[in-house]
Amino acid sequence: MDSQTGHNTEQAIPRPHYLKVFLTFARNSLVRDMTFRFNFLLQCVSSTSWTAMNIGFYLIVFSFTDEIGIDTGWGKYQFFVFLSTTWLINSLVQAFFMPNAQEFSELIRTGNLDFALVKPIDTQFLISFQKVEWSALSNFLMGLILLVYSLWHLMGDTLSPLVLNPLVLLLYPVFILCGMMIMYSVMITLAATSIWLGRNQTLYNFWFYLTNFSRYPMEIYWRSWGWSLWAIFTFVIPVLVVVNIPARLMARPLSPRAGWEIWLTLFAVVATLMSLKLSRMVFQRALYSYRSASS
């Protein structure tokens, strides 16, 4: 709840241990998944087959070209690093946030959000983390495999082998998490709009189409009116930095780097913090407009 009321109730209700609550949620979801093991297995297979198809498409693309764009440095294996980064981030978002955001729209329509509001825990936390879709993490594994495979190829390159800097290994997970948080912010903002719209069935589609812009190297937008898209999806809805920043970090030598690249990397951190803050504001603003449904 917000800070004013939270202060008054603090003596009466102890502050919940958020990590413990989250772990309980995660455990419950796992128990539920393990009850129907075959179904769980099928879900894993079907979500990984999407990614397998994806790689099929790019294998076809790279059979006709060596690089995406002229001198962009996105050759086959560099691009596969990019692709695996996309999978890593998307699988995390799909495992932790997607099932919850979809349920949120339904909670509003049925009026069941009432039950979330009266619980002595932050509402945004409750509705964001209630469910974990463990099967989506199978794509995380796929991402890791592809990442290691492509890096192994890049490092074994006879002409200019890639040297991995330890700093990169440290920064990469950090920016994966940043990317995940930006995606979360976009999603929770979209989900919050269903309070105003009454129903938002197209939520998933909208999220998909919006984040579609994050799935490609930003260089492809660097021409004519693409620049305006680049600016919008970098500075207004920062989905373009989500995958690009960690992927660039990993796929290329740490130095030398252009000045703008360093600035953009720093900007990604700022964008993450601002997106989180802004999405929280939108979410809480939306909660004020919630009027429940007749019971």
Add this chain to the structure above:
Amino acid sequence: MSVYVQAKLSTWWTILRIALEERLVYRGDFALGTLMRFLPIITQIFLWSAIFAAVNVGSGGDQKIAGFYTIHTMIAYYLLTMVSRAFSSMPGLASGVALQVRNGEIKKFLIQPVDMVGFLLMGRIAHKLAYYSVALLPFALVFYLCGGYFSHHYAAPGVGAPSAQRISVFISSLLLGFMLGYFLELCIGLISFWFLEVTSLIFVYNLLTFFLSGHMFPLDLLPDSARAIVDWMPLRYLAYFPAAVLLGRVGEDQLWTELLLEAGWVLFFIVLSRWMFSRGVKRYSGYGG
């Protein structure tokens, strides 16, 4: 006109009207959903422009990949598959049928003098009509803005503007694509009479459709061995075929044979769905009310 036919017509007309009104209940949601589908084409244009920039480097001209696709042809292809998918895609049809079988709602078709296959078909036609009334304007705008890709494609040596015959085959293939999409997906949904849980099956179908219908990329990019298999599947009529016809990828002499083959597939799935429905209903048992 006999009384019987008149009664039938008025039934179908009513069903169409109901379905149309149903679509327009959540207007905002519907309009938003329709308009959003135009977003992916933007990224496709930029992605393929970047790919062709690398392909063309050093050659100075428009290189072709897979022996046919320049950048202009490629974008025109993606635009045309948007049109063919707008006809042939049936979102939620198979899962809707499966749900009705599972929760017993299908009972209503067994006691009412309404044929389910026809009822759902009317619903789909209404959906497409509503869709086009919203999507026509953005479609026109996108094609106007991207008109350059088409004029470049048709101006290339060896490719002329499509003949009247080609255009009529294109339009027929769109309409047949709608029928094929409907009856094919209906059959998938009717499998739920035998297996109650078909979610994963539908997922696999959607996956294959996306990859092998030509929606994701022109089928000509596939290696020859894979192409030979895909040519034997009906999926390519859902997206690839209409686009290939209009762009001139299908030879003038093959147009009608291909169209006839497509009609054959449609007929096959009509018969199959009828057969599955009648067999399924015999197996089906509904309890409670």
